[in-house]
Amino acid sequence: MALSASALHFSGHQYLRHRLVLSIISGKPVKIDKIRPEDKNPGLRDYEVSLLRLLEKATNGTVIEISYTGTAVLLKPGVISGGTVTHDCPLSRSIGYFLEPVVMLAPFAKSPFQLTLCGITTDDKDLSVDLIRTVTLPHLQLFGISDGLELRIKKRGSPPEGGGEIQFLCPIVKQVKTLNFVDPGKIKRIRGIAHAVRVSPQFSNRMIDAARSILNRYIPDIYLYSDVYKGPESGKSPGYALSLLAESTTGAIHCSEVVSRPGVAPEDIAITATRALLSEIQRGGCVDRKHQTLVLLLMVLGSEDVGRCRLGEPTPRTIQFLRDIRDFFGTSFKIMPANPSDPSSGELLFSCYGTGYTNINRSVA
Amino acid sequence: LKASEAFDSRRKRAKDWMKLIYMSELSPEAILRDTSSKDSAENHEGEEGDEEFFHVKKKSDPLADADEDMDMTKEPVDPQELKQWEDEELLNSLRRCFITGGVQAADDG
Numbered sequence: 058m059a060l061s062a063s064a065l066h067f068s069g070h071q072y073l074r075h076r077l078v079l080s081i082i083s084g085k086p087v088k089i090d091k092i093r094p095e096d097k098n099p100g101l102r103d104y105e106v107s108l109l110r111l112l113e114k115a116t117n118g119t120v121i122e123i124s125y126t127g128t129a130v131l132l133k134p135g136v137i138s139g140g141t142v143t144h145d146c147p148l149s150r151s152i153g154y155f156l157e158p159v160v161m162l163a164p165f166a167k168s169p170f171q172l173t174l175c176g177i178t179t180d181d182k183d184l185s186v187d188l189i190r191t192v193t194l195p196h197l198q199l200f201g202i203s204d205g206l207e208l209r210i211k212k213r214g215s216p217p218e219g220g221g222e223i224q225f226l227c228p229i230v231k232q233v234k235t236l237n238f239v240d241p242g243k244i245k246r247i248r249g250i251a252h253a254v255r256v257s258p259q260f261s262n263r264m265i266d267a268a269r270s271i272l273n274r275y276i277p278d279i280y281l282y283s284d285v286y287k288g289p290e291s292g293k294s295p296g297y298a299l300s301l302l303a304e305s306t307t308g309a310i311h312c313s314e315v316v317s318r319p320g321v322a323p324e325d326i327a328i329t330a331t332r333a334l335l336s337e338i339q340r341g342g343c344v345d346r347k348h349q350t351l352v353l354l355l356m357v358l359g360s361e362d363v364g365r366c367r368l369g370e371p372t373p374r375t376i377q378f379l380r381d382i383r384d385f386f387g388t389s390f391k392i393m394p395a396n397p398s399d400p401s402s403g404e405l406l407f408s409c410y411g412t413g414y415t416n417i418n419r420s421v422a
Numbered sequence: 423l424k425a426s427e428a429f430d431s432r433r434k435r436a437k438d439w440m441k442l443i444y445m446s447e448l449s450p451e452a453i454l455r456d457t458s459s460k461d462s463a464e465n466h467e468g469e470e471g472d473e474e475f476f477h478v479k480k481k482s483d484p485l486a487d488a489d490e491d492m493d494m495t496k497e498p499v500d501p502q503e504l505k506q507w508e509d510e511e512l513l514n515s516l517r518r519c520f521i522t523g524g525v526q527a528a529d530d531g
Binding site: 153181183244347377 | 449
């Protein structure tokens with residue numbers, strides 16, 4: 058009771074994932090109530106309960122109390138234990154929904170994560186395993202989390218039936234490096250992964266051709282890879298997607314992805330993905346929009362020095378994340394126009410003083 | 423005249439993000455809507471005049487939006503917004519972001 062009184066308190070089902078992550082990293086209990094109280098099916102969804110179970114497995118000593126109606130949850134965080142963890146993700150959300158929060162926690166575990174997740178590998182809501190592998194992991198490398206960092210896509214699984222499997226390996230660190238990333242550089246190459254499972258393998262090539270019809274004008278260094286998975290490795294349902302990323306001379310990565318929908322031609326999927334990549338590039342900054350929260354979190358956890366990063370306009374998620382970071386860590390960012398002389402540029406310079414967070418869970422050899 | 427226009431637009435554009443994020447009670451969506459509604463009103467009145475779309479969005483009930491919110495990382499793709507990339511001029515304007523930008527622009531010119 059004493060703990061719950063001192064717990065940070067939030068309301069609503071929104072932003073559940075990052076609040077749980079912030080609670081576990083900061084070691085501060087969190088109470089979240091009013092979870093869909095007015096809904097005809099009130100309380101936590103199956104995937105949210107599943108995420109809580111995954112966090113329970115990935116930590117040691119975590120206490121999770123869910124109210125009778127499911128509309129409130131209290132989490133008293135234990136230590137991030139890491140190690141070998143296996144989890145079956147429900148088919149209501151993709152593997153990305155579960156993996157994104159674990160990526161934030163994994164570097165601070167007691168022992169390196171060897172996480173196996175089964176379920177849907179790509180959907181239109183969360184980062185696909187392709188984007189996590191090619192875009193999220195390089196963002197971790199900015200902070201010195203690199204040796205042994207790997208994501209293996211063993212099997213693909215499209216919605217609705219899934220059947221995919223991935224393995225995530227993450228090293229542990231004592232402390233993350235202070236970030237100083239203010240030059241977005243110029244884009245030097247574009248990479249892409251077109252995958253098609255349980256449909257004609259030609260679909261991959263059709264997506265690649267359509268994307269190239271727009272991208273070829275910009276740069277010669279374009280490599281769009283047609284990723285083929287066959288037989289049991291291709292999951293239980295048909296589907297395809299195009300994931301694109303643009304990498305700059307300074308290592309800034311912007312990405313986009315569009316997933317197949319019934320009745321939409323592969324060409325149209327590819328054109329949409331390509332245009333989404335251009336929009337992402339146009340928004341500027343050194344960090345992809347979908348990775349703002351990850352980078353800002355690791356900046357807060359950096360050594361006791363000023364970390365700086367140039368970002369495009371924050372997303373709604375990022376704005377709430379900044380507020381929640383302040384609640385958990387007491388850190389607020391200084392946010393200034395990156396280019397005061399150019400009013401049309403929406404780019405912003407985020408800076409903060411690192412909390413000097415050290416991984417106390419880490420087993421000392 | 424141009425200079426004063428530029429100054430005006432800068433004054434409108436310069437958001438005090440720290441104040442909006444840390445010192446206001448506005449929802450994240452409201453903070454961004456405030457920004458973009460001004461921008462889109464400016465951009466679209468002159469160019470396309472399709473203000474109707476934006477009125478609908480402004481009036482929409484924030485609570486209804488919240489109900490649909492799925493805690494998802496990818497933002498929904500807006501085909502309407504992506505249509506802007508049918509424009510050759512805009513496509514070309516993005517060349518500045520690429521290493522080939524400077525050279526090619528000279529070649530094309």
